[in-house]
Amino acid sequence: MNIMTEKSLDDAVNAEMNARSNEIIKMRGDKVTVHYGDKQALFGVDLDVRQNQVTALIGPSGCGKSTFLRCLNRMNDTIDSASVGGKITLDNEDIYDPKIDVVELRARVGMVFQKPNPFPKSIYENVAYGPRIHGLAKNKAELDIIVEKSLQKAALWNEAKDRLNEPGTGLSGGQQQRLCIARAIAVSPEVILMDEPCSALDPIATAKVEELIDELRENYTIVIVTHSMQQAARVSQRTAMFHLGYLVEEGATDKMFTNPDDKRTQDYITGRFG
Amino acid sequence: MTDISLDTLTTSAARPRRDIGIKKRYAAERRFRLYGVLAIAVGLAFLGVMLTSIISKGYTAFWQTTVTLAINFDEKVIDPSNKRATDPNVLITANYPKLAEAALIEKLGIDPNDKAEVRKLKGFLSDSSRVQLRAIVAADPSVIGTTRNVDILAAANMDSAFKGQIDLEVPESRRKVSDQQVEWMNKLKAEGVMAEHFNTGLFSYGASSRPETSGVGVALIGSFYMMVIVLLLALPIGVAASIYLEEFAKKSRFTDLIEVNINNLAAVPSIVFGLLGLAVFINFLGLPRSASFVGGLVLTLMTLPTIIIATRAALAAVPPSIRSAALGLGASKMQMVFQHILPLAAPGILTGTIIGLARALGETAPLLLIGMVAFVADYPKTPFDPATALPVQIYMWANEAERAFVERMSGAIIILLIFLMAMNIVAIVLRRRFERRW
16 A cells, blocks of 8 residues: 555656656757848747657748758758858757857757658668767677667667668668668767658658657657648647748647647648648 | 430540641651761761771781791801900891891892892891890890791881782882882792781880881880879879869859869860970979870879869769768768768769870870970880870871881771770779669
C-alpha cells in the first residue's frame, strides 16, 4: 500500500517533470528578419521552439516557413545574398553571435531536407560520416555502434543491416529519407529541423516517417515544415502559421486546428487559400 | 424503352477536319532532318578524305627498305696503317661506307675496278652505314677481319623506288634513280636480299638530313616531357583556382571580371602564348631556348583556361542537395568540397584535363616561337635540353622537298592522331564509367 502510493507519487512527479520539460524553450526567435538581396522574406518573427516537442510550421508556398527553418541552423549563411536580422537563441545563446561556430551549431541542430539526399556512398558511410568528422567515435567498434543505433532509431536497421555496404542511393525514396534521418541522428543533435521531409514520399513511406518523428520527440526537439495539414495535426504538438513572411499565429496544435484566433489560419486550414 | 435508349447511343458523326497545317509541319520536320543528315555527311566526307589521304601517304613510312649484305670488316679499309691500339680516332674516322659498298659490289658481281659502274652505285645505300658499322666495331673491335651479315639501310630514293613511289615511265634523266639502279634493285629483290622491314627507326631516330635516318624519337620525348609538365602544373593550379572561384569566392564584380577573362584566355590564339613565353620565360627569366621545360610552361598557360572551365562546370554540376547534406551535418566548407564535391566532380575534371592535354599535345605555333623548331639529333636527357615536339616535327618535315620526308610527315601525323584518339577515348571511357546520374 505504502509502496503503491510511493510509486503513484513518483508517477505524479514524473508527469509533473515531463509537463515542465515540455515548457522548456529550446530555441527562441526574436524579431527575426531575413532579406534575400533587396527582397525581404521574413518580417520580425517571434517564435519559440519547445524542448521535446514537435513544432510544425505551416503556411502557403513562399510564406517564409522554410526560410525561418534554415535560420535555425544558419543554413542561410550559404546563400551569399541572404542576411538575417533579429536574434535567434539556442539554450539562451545567440546562434548568430560571432563566438558561436557554425560547424558546432550544425552539429547541435541537425537537418533533414525535402528531397532525400543521401551521399552517393554506402549506407554505412552515410551514417558514419557525421560522427567521423566530429570525432564522436574513438575506434571502428564505437563507430559501428553509433551507426547501428542511429539506423535503429530511424527504423531502418532491419531493412539495411544486411546491405550496409551497398550505396545509399540504391534504397527506395522512403528508405533514403529514413537514412537521412539516421544520418542526422548519428551526430546526436539536440534539435532536428525537417524541411517537408515527406513531400517526395508515397503515403506508406510518409506514415513510417511520421511514426518515426513521433518516437524521436522523446529524445530530440523537432521543427518540421509541412504542406500537409493532416501531417501537422498528426505529428506536432505546436503549430505556427506563416503568411507572406509574417508569423500569423502560433499555439498548441489542437487549438490551432479547432479554434484558431486568426481568420487567415482558419481559411488556410480549411483550404480556402494556399 | 431499352430499345429506344440503345438507339440513342449512336457513335458521333465525323466533324469536318480543320486545317491546322499538319502536312506543312511534317514537311518542315522532314526538311530539317535532311539538312542534319547532309551536314553530318559533309563532315564525315571531309574527315574521310583527310584520313584516307594521310593514311595512304603515310602508312609506308612504317616500313623501311634494307639490304642485307655480308660485310667484311676489312682491316685494310678500317685501319690501313694499324694504329688503332694507340690512336682511338682511327676507329671513329674510318671509311665505313666503303665496307658496305665493297660488300654490295661483291653481291652484284660488278668488277671493282670498273670505275664507271662503281660510280653508279652512289646513292644506292644510305650513308648511315657509317654510323651503323662504326657502332658494331666500337661495341666489339674483335669483329675486324671477320665477315658478318648486316642490314644496311637503302638510301631514301632507293627506298621510294622499292616501294613503287617513283614513276619509272619518267625519262631517266629526270628521275632520282637510274635504270641501272632499278635493275640492281630488282635483282636484289629477287634474291630476297633487299626487303622491307618494320621501320623501328621512325620511332627512335632524331632529326637527320637523310630521310631514312630521321624519326620522331626526339619529338616523342619532347612531347612526353611537356605533357608531364603540363599535367603537373596545370591540373593542380587549375583545380585549385576553380575550387576557389566556384566554392569559396563570394560573387562580386571582381570574380565576374576574372571569369570573363578566363573565358577570354581560352580563346586567345596560341601563338600569343608563345610570344608571352618567349618574352617572359626566355628573355626575362633566362630559361634555355628550345627546351621542353619552357614548352611545357607555355602549354600550361594555354591549357589552364580549358581545365578551369571544365573543372568549374564539373563542380557546378554536383547537385546542391549534396552540399546542403554535408553542411547540414556540420561539415566545414573545406570538408564539403574535398570529401563530397571533388570526388563527384573528378570524372568531369579528368575529362577536361585530358581534352586540354590533347589540345596541348597537338599545339605547334607557341613552340615555334620558343625555339622548339630546331634540328635536334640527340635525345634530350632532361626537360632543359633542346628538344622538338611531334607537331613541330611534322611542320619541319612538311618543309622538306624529298618524297621520303613527305612520307615520314604523314607517318608522324598518323602517330600524333593515334595519340590524340587514345587520349580522347580514355576521356570518354572515364566519363562513362564514373558518371553518376541523379
